[in-house]
Each structure stands twice: as structure tokens, then as C-alpha cells.
Amino acid sequence: GCGRASYISDNPCMQTGCTSTTDPRSRDRVQSESTGRTLVVSWHWPPTKRASTQVLATLFGRAPADRFTVLTRGMRRFDSNDATAIPNLPTHEVRWSGASDDDGTIRTWFASIIAAIRFWRVGKRICREYSIDRVLAVYPHRYSLLVGWLIARSVNKPFVAYMHDLFAETLIARNKPKRAFWQWVDRCVMKFASLVIVPTREFAEHYQRRGVRQTWVLPHCIESPESAMPLPCVDDVLRLTYAGSIYQAHEDSIARLIEGVSSMDGVSLTFLSQPHPMLAGQDVCWLDRSEAMQRLADSHVLVVALGHETPYPEEVQGCFPSKIVDYLAMGRPILAAVPPGSFVERFVAETGCGISVSSRNPEDIRKALEELRDIKRLAACATAAQSEARKLDAAYWMDELTKRLTALGAPASTSPRSTFESHPQSHPVQFSEHRPTCEV
Incomplete structure (x- = not known):
């Protein structure tokens, strides 16, 4: 409430x-x-x-x-x-x-x-x-x-x-x-x-x-695609932040994330989450959105975690966590601890906006963080994140939605289609995932 x-x-x-x-x-x-x-x-x-x-x-x-x-x-x-x-x-x-x-x-x-x-x-x-x-x-x-x-x-x-x-x-x-x-x-x-x-x-x-x-x-959108803030200088500590609640379906991935980070020197992990038993002993706080966004801006790397041991694998494979648009809006690299073959893994890999870890081995999370310690790699991921943010402009996608709705005909039950509809790319930017139609 x-x-x-x-x-x-x-x-x-x-x-x-x-x-x-x-x-x-x-x-x-x-x-x-x-x-x-x-x-x-x-x-x-x-x-x-x-x-x-x-x-x-x-x-x-x-x-x-x-x-x-x-x-x-x-x-x-x-x-x-x-x-x-x-x-x-x-x-x-x-x-x-x-x-x-x-x-x-x-x-x-x-x-x-x-x-x-x-x-x-x-x-x-x-x-x-x-x-x-x-x-x-x-x-x-x-x-x-x-x-x-x-x-x-x-x-x-x-x-x-x-x-x-x-x-x-x-x-x-x-x-x-x-x-x-x-x-x-x-x-x-x-x-x-x-x-x-x-x-x-x-x-x-x-x-x-x-x-x-x-x-x-229709991807989740960003209100101000040019709102990215400069990447903070990396001092002795690489600051990671996870934003959002901890759901039971993703606890296994969160546990591996904590295990992977806890054994590393010079890396901090903050959870902008409600209190949760598995976060005992971790840096945890729950903030209003404006304060949370500032905390994201002060971070070097932002984290997404999706569970391997989940009761609904189809959801995890295809979901678009809404926190990702906030991460992109900030222009921050993403560390994704997610199952193989998922949308998040593919998105991060194809866009270059971060590093995706699809294994269940905490050691692979440590290896990914070692890569992100490199200033040039961190900056390249931040630049890619800003580039993707510009392709999620809410004004553009609302215009596309309005056009698509206006073109609708009769209800499907009275006007059956026999083929999967597709339309040519109309966005000037080649956003491989979120084009104005889904061509499968």
C-alpha cells in the first residue's frame, strides 16, 4: 500500500x-x-x-x-x-x-x-x-x-x-x-x-x-531514453546492486550470486529489496523509487537473477524483468545470472550491455565480475546499455501500438486467420529483439 x-x-x-x-x-x-x-x-x-x-x-x-x-x-x-x-x-x-x-x-x-x-x-x-x-x-x-x-x-x-x-x-x-x-x-x-x-x-x-x-x-519502454548518468569512477570497490523483491522461484540463483560475490575482495553487493530470510547478513534496504533510482546510478553493475529450479520454466525462459529498463535507462552494465536459452541471456549477449552467466557454478559469477573489473569492458557495456535504451523510447512504441490497434478488424472468433502475421521492420534502428512485429 x-x-x-x-x-x-x-x-x-x-x-x-x-x-x-x-x-x-x-x-x-x-x-x-x-x-x-x-x-x-x-x-x-x-x-x-x-x-x-x-x-x-x-x-x-x-x-x-x-x-x-x-x-x-x-x-x-x-x-x-x-x-x-x-x-x-x-x-x-x-x-x-x-x-x-x-x-x-x-x-x-x-x-x-x-x-x-x-x-x-x-x-x-x-x-x-x-x-x-x-x-x-x-x-x-x-x-x-x-x-x-x-x-x-x-x-x-x-x-x-x-x-x-x-x-x-x-x-x-x-x-x-x-x-x-x-x-x-x-x-x-x-x-x-x-x-x-x-x-x-x-x-x-x-x-x-x-x-x-x-x-x-511490444517491449517494456523507457520514458526518457537520454536519461543515462555518467558511470561512477571505479575506486577500490566494484559496486553491484540488485533491485526488486526476492521470489521463491529465483532463490537458487540469488543464493549462487551471494556465494559468488561473498568470496571476492573489492566487490560489494546491495539488495534494494524487502527483508527476506536468505538475505540475512547482506546489505539490504527498501527505498522509494526516486531514492532507488539514485542508488542504481551510484552503482557500477546492476544485477538480474532468474531461477533454474522454478515451477514455471516457460515464464522464466521468456520473461522481460521490468527492472532491466531501469538498468538500461541508467546506462549501467548488467550482470545476469539466468538460465541458458532465456530471453535475458540472449538479450545481454546480443546487445553487449553486460555479461550473462547461465551456469549454476558460483565460480563463473566470479569470473564474470573479474571481467567487469576491467575499465574498458565496463565502459563498453555501459555504452551498449545506453544504445539499447534509445531503442525503447515510449513515445515511439506508443505510436506503434496505436497504429496496430487501429488496424484491427473483427474479433478473432468471427474472422479466423490461417497464417502467422508478420510485417516488415519499420523502426530506423535495427533492434533485433523488439521490432514492431514478432517474426518467428
């Missing part, structure tokens, strides 16, 4: 389950008739503090207000000078009756069901009143996909699934009926979608193997 801005508390619309943070209704109707409007359905939205909402804030912060309308939850906000920036888009909120947002509790489950029904009812009304041309649902969260799909079906509009992560492949619920239900939702959503947006080529290939033909690679 930290870092949330406080706004819209006693709006009378809350009593009917809908709050509009901006309500330019007549203007929206006129503009949407000529430009085409997309309803964005997202369970989480800025200023809520999550990795996914930071990605959304960066991308949709460059969105034209006459092309997008947002439907999200009316979460209780808290004042903060570090709240995630809210995109300047017409935003409608449905009332959230849960005491918290913690998954796995009966109370949250009931609140989610009630909110999903409200989403569906309010979403249909918005589609009628604002002449919505298509529905885009953001994953995470699973309820975003569910209600976005139901809204699109109800109004017979093209449906777009914006998948930051995999869905069915990461379900680890012990309740078999619950798991079966969400797996069914995943299949229905992918079959109905006119377009599935993913952050990496690996995810696109995964969905193609599942029979999903219409995919497009």
Missing part, C-alpha cells in the same frame, strides 16, 4: 460502483467517432505501486487522450511524493470492496467476484457511451483478462490481450477446480483474441506453439 496517491474519495458515483477521474463525455464521443478508441481494462493501474503499473505508466504516459479510455479499480490511495505517475487519460473506476489486495483469502476472492461483475457492467456501458472500437485487457491480473474478454464478447468488439507474463503456465493453485477454471479462461481468451501483445520473442514463439497466431512484440 505504500506510494499511492490519494484522490477521489467521496464521489457520489462510487455508490453505484463507478468513478470517473475525468469525465469529458461529450468531447470523448466526438473524438472517438473520428479516431477510434480503445478501452483499456486493467486490475492494477497507476498510482498503485507495482512493477506492472510502472510499465503501464511509462507506456500510456505517452498515449493520446482521444484514443484510450481506462477501466480499473477504485483502490484506496495514500499520499506519497513517490507515487507512480498517472497517465492523463479518461479513467473510470469500479468500487473495490476488499480490505486489501492480497490474493488467496476468501474475503479477497469475494471482493474480486463482485468487482468483476461491476467491471463487466460498467465496461459495457462505456463501450456504448464512448463508441469503443476495441478492448485491451492487461495481464497481470487474471481478472483483467476475464472481464476484458467478457466485455469484448458482450459488445462484439476486437479483443487484445496485453500479456506482461504468461498466465496458465504460471498457475500453481492447489485447488483443482480453480486451476481448471482459469486454464479454461486462458484458452478462451487466446482463442478469442484478435491480437496478443507480448514483451519478448520467446513469449511469441511460445504462444505460436500453442496455436496463437496473432502476436506482436
Whole structure:
């Protein structure tokens, strides 16, 4: 709940389950008739503090207000000078009756069901009143996909699934009926979608193997690609920083990282993380985003760690950790301790923005750090990171997204495709991974 801005508390619309943070209704109707409007359905939205909402804030912060309308939850906000920036888009909120947002509790489950029904009812009304041309649902969260799909079906509009992560492949619920239900939702959503947006080529290939033909690679973006700061002078200590929470699926990689660094002189490792048992005795702190970004800027090398011993290997192989865009924005070399064949390993190797260690041997981490002690190698990696950052400009990718959405036709269930769609490279920079389409 930290870092949330406080706004819209006693709006009378809350009593009917809908709050509009901006309500330019007549203007929206006129503009949407000529430009085409997309309803964005997202369970989480800025200023809520999550990795996914930071990605959304960066991308949709460059969105034209006459092309997008947002439907999200009316979460209780808290004042903060570090709240995630809210995109300047017409935003409608449905009332959230849960005491918290913690998954796995009966109370949250009931609140989610009630909110999903409200989403569906309010979403249909918005589609009628604002002449919505298509529905885009953001994953995470699973309820975003569910209600976005139901809204699109109800109004017979093209449906777009914006998948930051995999869905069915990461379900680890012990309740078999619950798991079966969400797996069914995943299949229905992918079959109905006119377009599935993913952050990496690996995810696109995964969905193609599942029979999903219409995919497009949209990378996580950077708000100010020229925001890199000069690399700090390397004195007697090479400073490493890992930013983000420690998840159980990646603990094995974190353990090897700690083991590899602990036996080296002249190397420090800081975790910008919540307290965790395996970080006992380590340099750990949890900072607001602005302070965390300054700590990243003061570092020489920034760290990504993904687990080998994970219950959802497909996710780990294709995921695009959002921390990477912050690392690139800082213009810092990346040390990636990740499984072989993963997107992160390939990205770091192909771009030259750091060193990737795919083995399970801590000694290989030490060897990589010895390479990064070399000032010339460190500077070359920093230069490559800055070069890649310029290819992730949010303004460019929002323009590409808007064009792609405008070109959508009828829902997939009524207009089946028999071939995997591909388009020629249109970006002037040859960004081998994140071109405007995924050509597999």
C-alpha cells in the first residue's frame, strides 16, 4: 500500500460502483467517432505501486487522450511524493470492496467476484457511451483478462490481450477446480483474441506453439531514453546492486550470486529489496523509487537473477524483468545470472550491455565480475546499455501500438486467420529483439 496517491474519495458515483477521474463525455464521443478508441481494462493501474503499473505508466504516459479510455479499480490511495505517475487519460473506476489486495483469502476472492461483475457492467456501458472500437485487457491480473474478454464478447468488439507474463503456465493453485477454471479462461481468451501483445520473442514463439497466431512484440519502454548518468569512477570497490523483491522461484540463483560475490575482495553487493530470510547478513534496504533510482546510478553493475529450479520454466525462459529498463535507462552494465536459452541471456549477449552467466557454478559469477573489473569492458557495456535504451523510447512504441490497434478488424472468433502475421521492420534502428512485429 505504500506510494499511492490519494484522490477521489467521496464521489457520489462510487455508490453505484463507478468513478470517473475525468469525465469529458461529450468531447470523448466526438473524438472517438473520428479516431477510434480503445478501452483499456486493467486490475492494477497507476498510482498503485507495482512493477506492472510502472510499465503501464511509462507506456500510456505517452498515449493520446482521444484514443484510450481506462477501466480499473477504485483502490484506496495514500499520499506519497513517490507515487507512480498517472497517465492523463479518461479513467473510470469500479468500487473495490476488499480490505486489501492480497490474493488467496476468501474475503479477497469475494471482493474480486463482485468487482468483476461491476467491471463487466460498467465496461459495457462505456463501450456504448464512448463508441469503443476495441478492448485491451492487461495481464497481470487474471481478472483483467476475464472481464476484458467478457466485455469484448458482450459488445462484439476486437479483443487484445496485453500479456506482461504468461498466465496458465504460471498457475500453481492447489485447488483443482480453480486451476481448471482459469486454464479454461486462458484458452478462451487466446482463442478469442484478435491480437496478443507480448514483451519478448520467446513469449511469441511460445504462444505460436500453442496455436496463437496473432502476436506482436511490444517491449517494456523507457520514458526518457537520454536519461543515462555518467558511470561512477571505479575506486577500490566494484559496486553491484540488485533491485526488486526476492521470489521463491529465483532463490537458487540469488543464493549462487551471494556465494559468488561473498568470496571476492573489492566487490560489494546491495539488495534494494524487502527483508527476506536468505538475505540475512547482506546489505539490504527498501527505498522509494526516486531514492532507488539514485542508488542504481551510484552503482557500477546492476544485477538480474532468474531461477533454474522454478515451477514455471516457460515464464522464466521468456520473461522481460521490468527492472532491466531501469538498468538500461541508467546506462549501467548488467550482470545476469539466468538460465541458458532465456530471453535475458540472449538479450545481454546480443546487445553487449553486460555479461550473462547461465551456469549454476558460483565460480563463473566470479569470473564474470573479474571481467567487469576491467575499465574498458565496463565502459563498453555501459555504452551498449545506453544504445539499447534509445531503442525503447515510449513515445515511439506508443505510436506503434496505436497504429496496430487501429488496424484491427473483427474479433478473432468471427474472422479466423490461417497464417502467422508478420510485417516488415519499420523502426530506423535495427533492434533485433523488439521490432514492431514478432517474426518467428
